[in-house]
Amino acid sequence: MTVKDLELTGRHTSVAVPQLMVQGVLTWLRSRLVSGAVCVCVGACLLLHYCSVCQNKSWQKLKTMVHFSPFVVSFKKRYPWVQLAGHAGNFQAGEFGRLLKRYCECEQQCLQKLMKDTLRPYVPGYYGVVQRDEQDYNLMDDLLADFDSPSIMDCKMGSRTYLEEELTKARERPRLRKDMYDKMVAVDPGAPTEEERAQQGVLKPRYMQWRETLSSTATLGFRIEGIKKADGTCNTNFKKTKQREQVMQALKDFVDGNTQILKLYLERLEELRSVLDQSVFFRTHEVVGSSLLFVHDSSGKARVWMIDFGKTVPLPPDQTLDHRTPWVEGNREDGYLWGLDNLIDILSSMLPQTP
Ligand SMILES: Nc1ncnc2c1ncn2[C@@H]1O[C@H](COP(=O)(O)OP(=O)(O)O)[C@@H](O)[C@H]1O
Ligand SMILES: [Mg+2]
Numbered sequence: 001m002t003v004k005d006l007e008l009t010g011r012h013t014s015v016a017v018p019q020l021m022v023q024g025v026l027t028w029l030r031s032r033l034v035s036g037a038v039c040v041c042v043g044a045c046l047l048l049h050y051c052s053v054c055q056n057k058s059w060q061k062l063k064t065m066v067h068f069s070p071f072v073v074s075f076k077k078r079y080p081w082v083q084l085a086g087h088a089g090n091f092q093a094g095e096f097g098r099l100l101k102r103y104c105e106c107e108q109q110c111l112q113k114l115m116k117d118t119l120r121p122y123v124p125g126y127y128g129v130v131q132r133d134e135q136d137y138n139l140m141d142d143l144l145a146d147f148d149s150p151s152i153m154d155c156k157m158g159s160r161t162y163l164e165e166e167l168t169k170a171r172e173r174p175r176l177r178k179d180m181y182d183k184m185v186a187v188d189p190g191a192p193t194e195e196e197r198a199q200q201g202v203l204k205p206r207y208m209q210w211r212e213t214l215s216s217t218a219t220l221g222f223r224i225e226g227i228k229k230a231d232g233t234c235n236t237n238f239k240k241t242k243q244r245e246q247v248m249q250a251l252k253d254f255v256d257g258n259t260q261i262l263k264l265y266l267e268r269l270e271e272l273r274s275v276l277d278q279s280v281f282f283r284t285h286e287v288v289g290s291s292l293l294f295v296h297d298s299s300g301k302a303r304v305w306m307i308d309f310g311k312t313v314p315l316p317p318d319q320t321l322d323h324r325t326p327w328v329e330g331n332r333e334d335g336y337l338w339g340l341d342n343l344i345d346i347l348s349s350m351l352p353q354t355p
Helices: 018-035 105-114 164-172 178-187 194-199 204-212 244-254 259-278 336-350
Strands: 044-053 059-069 080-083 091-093 098-102 126-132 135-141 151-157 222-228 285-287 291-296 302-307 312-314
Touching (some): 080 091, 098 126, 105 126, 105 312, 151 244, 151 336, 222 244, 222 336, 259 291, 259 336
Parallel strands (some): 044 080
Antiparallel strands (some): 044 059, 098 135, 126 135, 151 222, 151 291, 291 302
16 A cells, blocks of 8 residues: 555544543553553554455555544554445544444444353454444454454355345335346346346345345355455455355465465364354344454464444344254344355365375
8 A cells, every 4th residue: 555545534533432541541551561662652543444446447445544543642553454345434443453333233232242152252352332523333353453464354154145124124115126227237137037127127125135146145155255465455346256166266365375374264263163053142143244354464373253243133032043054034044154164165175185
């Protein structure tokens, strides 16, 4: 990333919660004293770099923001924070290796419960709701903070990425959507039925279901949303990455053929799978649109966390999911573990087989 790439905003607004500030400063000082690398400068600077790519075109920057804080703290290191997927503008820099994500009640409820669940080590630490510029945010750990020039991949898990209730809502007032028809034709001119072609429109539920069949979501139970590599290349154009071989190629490229990193990812995913099997939270929630965030750097460190619980909803008290049973409308199964099984299987097959 060059200076030229930065688009500075003139906003100098940081309303920190005093309690969090004190707690954060203490944590920070402690970590500084232990490491011995004490460095204090006036003004903290965090770069938020959103990158994206146009369909079939070269990389395109969406938005970059530099945020200045009046508080007397510098980050351990300056690093560009990368948002790989999701809605641009949802995130703000927090202090001390933390992030603010635009408040969503559903996500807040999940993160709160997850802090008391066996899954805790596999999700970002959560510190409650904070306000900035009259907007509420969920405050959580920045998972990139302990890495140097990390490579990052966002994998959206599950065999569908919309909630059953979204489908129901979309059916309530059926309306032909020309915009969705156009999007459909732009991706695959052969996709609309004759009737849809005649009407020049599609119904939203049909569009939602069709969209899932483009990527590996429907066939493998996960899809790659985006990859940003340490060398700066960033690809979010995996909408049509569907076949197992295509996914393997993307994964191989993500780790630059480094089997040691692959092995670490595989171990972490296997660990996660056995913890998911034990998790009360997981058993009692429909987990939709949630991602696994893969992060590694040249030091050889590689970790995976679960992120994004904006569409993870509790089931009725008498219901549980096994997350592997195929979805039929009404059973609320999300295919999360089916996807994880497939991902683990793919990664295993990429490693040299040990006898
Ligand atoms: N705790 C985190 N630490 C580091 N990066 C994160 C964290 N949460 C999200 N991100 C980054 O932001 C992107 C979008 O996050 P997500 O929670 O999926 O947002 P949305 O709800 O907008 O989809 C992720 O792909 C990842 O790159
Ligand atoms: Mg997301």
